Amino acid sequence: MSPKLGRWVRLFVDYAGLVAFLVTIAITGSAIAASWAVVAGSLAALAAGLVLEKRLAPMPLVTALFGVIFGGATLVFHDERIIKMKLTILDGGIALFLLTGALRGKNPLKALMGEAFHLPDPVVRTLTLRYALLFAALAIGNEVVWRTQSTRVWALYKFPGTVVLIFLFALSQTPLILKHAEEEPGTGPKP
Template sequence: MATVEPRKNPKWVRPAVDYGGLVLFLIGFLIHRNLMEATWWLVAGSAIGLIVGFVFEKRLATMPLLAGGAALVFGGLTLIFHDTRFLKVKPTIINLAFAVFLLGGTVLKRNPLKHLIGEALHLTDAGWRTLTLRYGLYFLFVAALNEVVWRTQSDTTWTFFRFPGLQVLALLFSFSQVPLIMKSAGEAEALHVGDKPVAPDE
């Protein structure tokens, strides 16, 4: 009997879930030149993104759920209190939370990053510790950078820093970690091969 392959989601689903809210936020700001108006677009886009993800993927992935949920919470606070500071401090709070999670795990001799993406990468314990430490420091840097930008620059500058600036920064940082990942993955593979039992001579 022929097996039925699971239906693949359209290619636009994942980008829509991950970036739909931010794209609409930028579009809203370019149209209205006003952060309060743009926040409505962000909230609507984030809600739609979560719904699309659930409809097509039959689940809410962890990272999109955190990002979308935070956008709804901070966006909602911005609209309720008519204060854009809630929107502006969101990247600070979220990145600080990630930094504490990763750096705290490192201090406790844990590998929280491995638990998050361990299925996608196979690294040595030393590689995971180094990668976790680097990402923790990166999130700490981004949190501080966001504070500097929103407190010293115009709404227009901060909006473009928020998107696509932070996404470009994250992409560049991730690329900079490729040498470490490849080196550690090679070492992990060598250890795995070395641990295999040697077949007896026939």
């Protein structure tokens, strides 16, 4: 597969479920119809990844699993509240995972980041607690939005709303990360 085609396949695999959801909800305004779309788009993305890339990409796999479980339950019970609660459960689960790990003396954020950042453990604990609070706030925000606003407004909160909020939060943590970033092995002192 050519590199250019590979990029398009990667984009399709990563975003087909989300795009199908957003387009359908924008056209129909129905979370039920969008649930059909997210299930179909997610399964198509997984199939494309498996056939064309010979692998199941982790993030689309998680997205597809959540999409199929919550989208399927929405369709079976014909209740759009189920798909709307997915974001609450996902964000709340992330917050609980981070908070539980931190309270047990672990650094779950460090495990997720891997070798991306080299930070002292106390700084990672601070970031872990901050991210736990962020995801708890996003879960609460989702509950408020889907219970008080139209499905279209909720869809905008879901995307791009939460993505923008997470990006801005991550950007706000940059000074802490830069202040405490450890030197790479074999590099000289920081200026």
